[in-house]
Amino acid sequence: MPDGLDGDLLERFVQGDQAAFESLFRQFEADVYRWIVRIVRDRSAADDVLVEAFWRAYRGRAGFDPTRSFGAWMRRIASNAALDHLRAARTRAGWRTADDRIPSAPPPDRAIVATLALVEEQPYAEIAEALDLPVGTIKSRVFRATRLLRKELARLGITT
Amino acid sequence: MTDDRQLSQLLRTALPSADIPEPSRDLWPDIVQRAGMRERVSAADLSVAAMVVIALLLFPRWFWFLAYHL
Numbered sequence: 001m002p003d004g005l006d007g008d009l010l011e012r013f014v015q016g017d018q019a020a021f022e023s024l025f026r027q028f029e030a031d032v033y034r035w036i037v038r039i040v041r042d043r044s045a046a047d048d049v050l051v052e053a054f055w056r057a058y059r060g061r062a063g064f065d066p067t068r069s070f071g072a073w074m075r076r077i078a079s080n081a082a083l084d085h086l087r088a089a090r091t092r093a094g095w096r097t098a099d100d101r102i103p104s105a106p107p108p109d110r111a112i113v114a115t116l117a118l119v120e121e122q123p124y125a126e127i128a129e130a131l132d133l134p135v136g137t138i139k140s141r142v143f144r145a146t147r148l149l150r151k152e153l154a155r156l157g158i159t160t
Numbered sequence: 161m162t163d164d165r166q167l168s169q170l171l172r173t174a175l176p177s178a179d180i181p182e183p184s185r186d187l188w189p190d191i192v193q194r195a196g197m198r199e200r201v202s203a204a205d206l207s208v209a210a211m212v213v214i215a216l217l218l219f220p221r222w223f224w225f226l227a228y229h230l
Contacts, residue, residue, distance in 0.1 A: 022188060030182050037180045047183050047190075054187075055194040118168045119175050146167060153170075
């Protein structure tokens with residue numbers, strides 16, 4: 001069984017057993033939390049995203065295949081929840097300021113990839129699995145994010 | 161390639177790796193609330209309920225007294 005989990009526990013989770021869900025939460029909470037922090041980079045936001053991610057997991061439990069890895073499935077849900085959080089934060093920030101002295105951030109889907117690959121140094125394969133994207137897409141997003149960052153740095157007079 | 165490494169280094173200097181091992185508090189109650197699940201009934205709650213039922217079976221006239229106080 002992937003993740004070394006008891007198959008019965010996963011079956012019970014899919015059927016909506018609250019005790020099984022709590023047991024899975026206790027086992028995966030720290031790993032999922034660390035993953036979310038790497039993306040959102042804010043402790044209180046990470047708490048909210050973690051709650052949202054596990055709530056989405058519980059809501060979508062019928063779509064989980066108990067023969068697959070719960071950890072990988074949970075990371076995908078957490079990545080989507082973190083992405084939605086970043087999109088909402090970007091929309092709110094967009095209403096506040098349009099100052100061109102501030103470098104324009106890349107769109108959240110590219111920012112996530114750039115943060116995980118360039119800052120957190122996560123392997124492309126791991127990022128691809130968590131975002132449910134092909135490795136080639138991850139590589140091209142890192143390339144585009146790097147190009148955008150370099151352009152913004154050049155605009156600010158910083159060359160690399 | 162060297163430029164990429166330099167850019168990566170610049171980013172890591174500006175955004176240090178987020179190394180927070182666990183949430184600030186127990187988030188399970190928040191998940192229970194968000195998912196609309198009910199917390200499991202505690203043993204203390206069950207004991208009180210059992211005592212009330214037994215009391216009512218033994219002393220049915222206590223109904224209004226218990227209803228007033230509970």
